[in-house]
Amino acid sequence: MSRVLVIGAGGVGHVAVHKMAMLPDVFDDIHLASRTVSKCHAIAESVLERTGVTISVDSIDADDVAATVALIERIEPDVLVNLALPYQDLTLMEACLQTGTPYLDTANYEPPDEARFEYSHQWNLHERFRDAGIMAVLGSGFDPGVTSVFATWARKHLVSGIRQIDILDCNGGDHGHPFATNFNPEINIREVTAPARHWEHGRWVESPAMTTSVAFDFDQVGERNAYLMYHEELESLTTHFPEIERARFWMTFGDAYINHLTVLQNVGMTGIEPVLYNGHEIVPLQFLASVLPAPEGLGERTTGKTNIGDIITGPAIDGSGEKTVYIYNVCDHEACYAEVGSQAVSYTTGVPAMIGAALMVQGVWSGSGVYNTEQLDPDPFMAMLNEHGLGWQVAELDGPVTF
Template structure:
């Protein structure tokens, strides 16, 4: 651990980046200068205007926009050097993870992201997904003494910390880890995705991988569903879904079944199924009768609402948590550790809806722990490989409080 790290470079300018910028600004006494970079500099400038308008800066400081092609390692490295950033928060599309990570290793600065790298040409690669890309840079990160925290959004991210806390303190012999993600909010549109439609639909068109009975199990999307009785949002139908955190948790806790469940309404499933069956979710170009070459998925993205435009009208709550079952002291034990977030409260505070809020607050908590040295470990880590308590303690303070449900009922958790 060297000197304290300061100065943040945020890569990306979507709904999550907006939350990250506001939260960095609210903690800029610790985090220092804030730089935002994206292909479209006007989007970065709009986020800066929002930060200034809401008076989010805690102390006077640098808040600057930049244009960058994040798929170009050399360009990202040059921007890191130019800005003097020591912490990079990558919340751009998952297609840029590897070039940005490589730029951080090259310049010796801390890296974090909120999702696994994706190759635009490939959908649903062989598990464990991290092994195809990020984990291949483990040695390089360690050699450079670079702290790289992978998947530090909410899920993946906070739910991994919940799993670690559950196993450390409540269920030391885990038999199953189930992550449940319910958005019980309403955006008032006929149909929309809550984040980038390209990434959203890619998540659901491939094989659903879960880790069960010591091996990878394959299912189809919407094949396995169950109703969950959850705090605040009540009974909700959720489906076994492929997701990033399954791939690191299964590697770190191979003795436990690891599954991810996401809530979907019938309307979403119907629209998704029609789009998929018509071929409109395909990434392979087609040629129209007029000779125009188009990618169906990009056309669907163009006609759907921009997810960041949903925020003003969004109402209702999210409930996302980790249920761990197993044994403690020879007795069956189970615990559900979770967060409930409110779309309207998120919008009033930072101008984003709750899905962006839950994804954008955690990397800032991680940045604060890198800045003060607690998580500045000089190596590549998934969230469950780090001490969860300081992380969840900061989240309690900056907008994502942790709750627990066990034999004693539901209550807030403090650290």
């Protein structure tokens, strides 16, 4: 039995809290806090209606360390689950350090004034968390998160090392809008418009954003164009598995998305530098995010499926030669909405957040310091994926990917 504090009431927070409420034997006291407390109340009402569980809600500015410390001291949670914006990772980690509270998030820190996310800011806190005797788990979403656990599980059970890894993220859903993002618009567009980077033979190779693509036939979705991007699990995987020769991340986008994004870039709407408008400074990308459809409102109109997984090549663990395996999950948007009132992109991040928190409060994942998910035992996490709506499968391929 445990008490959990979730900070962030967007689409992912919505899913995570619902799934926690469905595990009363693990999470018997759930608190949800956000800057916009009305969103917390809406989630609480949905949780009560769907599960019969009452959760507590609070208002919090996650940028305010002192206020967060006061909230933590009042609630005394066994773990703080950060589902707010990546800009707030460091302030929330600081609040956890000051209160001796274990910490978990789903996305690594990104400075507000620079579209560059990297783990160094959080890894630098490892000794402080170690000395405080508390655990911080970074990136317990799907990618990063599940994709890293997939890699660790394969390395434990199928291959003795990873020579190549390609992470493929396909959203085959249709929400009917001309242009919308399936998670926070500001974070999504910053990721997509950043230069692509992949790891090859001991160095990072950079290329212009959205210039390299391949057609891939995704199970239960069909053929889609996947674009080479940079994603944070590439940094952590190549750090913790130094034998990796090549690591790449691919994400699918439709032609309409690409066309809209190109126009928005060309007219300056994806910029992150403030501009003066009617005597007020505004950030174009933040304004754009405010007028786009909210991701948490897409669930009832989204159809189709997601398919996310890893293609991994390495020496077979039984010594039989080189082996290539494809480990992936397929998730149905409509099934997610029927269960928790959310589309599959939020679901595939919110469920792993719940699983990571459950493993921490039960002591299955334990330690002192800052950890990425690939550094922890994958087996209990993989078992819980199957039990809580994100079943996975493994296919052996004829050989390494050639794209």
